[in-house]
Amino acid sequence: MNIQQILEERGAKVTSQRVALARIMFSRPQHLSADALMDLALQAGVRVSKATVYNTLNLFAECGIVREVNVDGKKIYYDSTITPHHHLYNVDTGELTDLPTDAVSLTDMPKLPEGTEAVGVDLIVKIRERRG
Numbered sequence: 001m002n003i004q005q006i007l008e009e010r011g012a013k014v015t016s017q018r019v020a021l022a023r024i025m026f027s028r029p030q031h032l033s034a035d036a037l038m039d040l041a042l043q044a045g046v047r048v049s050k051a052t053v054y055n056t057l058n059l060f061a062e063c064g065i066v067r068e069v070n071v072d073g074k075k076i077y078y079d080s081t082i083t084p085h086h087h088l089y090n091v092d093t094g095e096l097t098d099l100p101t102d103a104v105s106l107t108d109m110p111k112l113p114e115g116t117e118a119v120g121v122d123l124i125v126k127i128r129e130r131r132g
């Protein structure tokens, strides 16, 4: 992925911070919260503010190079994998893992409103340690 080119095509400024954050984000397939990306940046010696991390992640999402996964209305993970897939979310540990689309079969799709078509189904299966 050429982050410079992607940002330029979008008319967004190419800054060393954006490039450094992209390098971390796309170093491997992962789901990162803004806080986690901030920590990794600091560990890598990249000096960024929290606002820059948030703005950059929003920009990456607008560019379509990360996918936002909103697990509970509060916590957002940024997914470096943008091909269609579902997720398992452990509410005890906060761990988010991928589920391939073929791990789930949807046999009864709801009837869609007239004149519309489905463009995707994002499923988050929420799990926790079994109790009792």
Ligand SMILES: [Zn+2]
Pocket (backbone or CB within 6 Å): 031, 079, 081, 085, 086, 087, 097, 098
């Ligand atoms: Zn994912």
